[in-house]
Amino acid sequence: xxxxxxxxxxxxxxxxxxxxxxxxxxxxxxxxxxxxxxxxxxxxxxxxxxxxxxxxxxxxxxxxxxxxxxxxxxxxxxxxxxxxxxxxxxxxxxxxxxxxxxxxxxxxxxxxxxxxxxxxxxx
Numbered sequence: 001x002x003x004x005x006x007x008x009x010x011x012x013x014x015x016x017x018x019x020x021x022x023x024x025x026x027x028x029x030x031x032x033x034x035x036x037x038x039x040x041x042x043x044x045x046x047x048x049x050x051x052x053x054x055x056x057x058x059x060x061x062x063x064x065x066x067x068x069x070x071x072x073x074x075x076x077x078x079x080x081x082x083x084x085x086x087x088x089x090x091x092x093x094x095x096x097x098x099x100x101x102x103x104x105x106x107x108x109x110x111x112x113x114x115x116x117x118x119x120x121x122x123x
Contacts, residue, residue: 001016001017002014002015002016003015003016003017003045004045006041008037010024010025010028010030010034010037011023011024011025011028011034011038013038013041015041015045018046018049018050018051018052018118018122019051019052019053019054019115019118019122020041020042020045020046020051020052020053020054021054021055021056021111022038022053022054022055022056023055023056023058023059024055024057024059024061025059025061026059026060026061027059027060027061028059028061028062029061029062029063029064030061030062030063030064030067031064031066031067032064032066032067032070034067035067035070035071036070038053039070039071039074042074042076042077046076048076049076050076050077050078050122051076051077051078051122052077052078052079052080052081052117052118052121052122053071053077053079053080053081054081054083054111054114054115054118055080055081055082055083056083056084056111057082057083057084057086057089057093058084060086060089063092063096065096065099068096068099068100069099071100072100072102072103077103078103078104078121078122079103079104079105079106079117079118079121079122080100080103080104080105080106081105081106081107081108081114081117081118082096082106082107082108083107083108083109083110083111083113083114084107084109085109085110090107093107094107104121
């Protein structure tokens with residue numbers, strides 16, 4: 001069940017009970033700055049509660065690999081997944097997995113598969 005929807009200048013965030021779905025805008029270069037804003041959102045909704053971060057890659061954008069060092073420091077983040085049917089986005093995600101190897105990291109074709117997976121990671 002969705003609890004909230006937040007529109008930021010670089011993405012949309014949908015907050016659910018134990019996961020958040022982030023859809024980044026076209027052409028954005030995700031940096032530690034953006035990561036810190038999303039970490040703040042996660043802190044306010046999932047304070048001391050395990051959660052999964054789902055990135056729904058509908059749009060094309062890039063991620064500075066150093067953001068994953070910061071993402072790895074989020075203590076209550078128990079899973080990370082990428083949802084995309086795009087081959088390039090999936091290939092990029094395979095590389096990103098190497099930078100965020102401290103938690104389960106999966107890649108799915110559909111949001112439904114990702115949400116189903118989050119249940120297994122949380123419970």
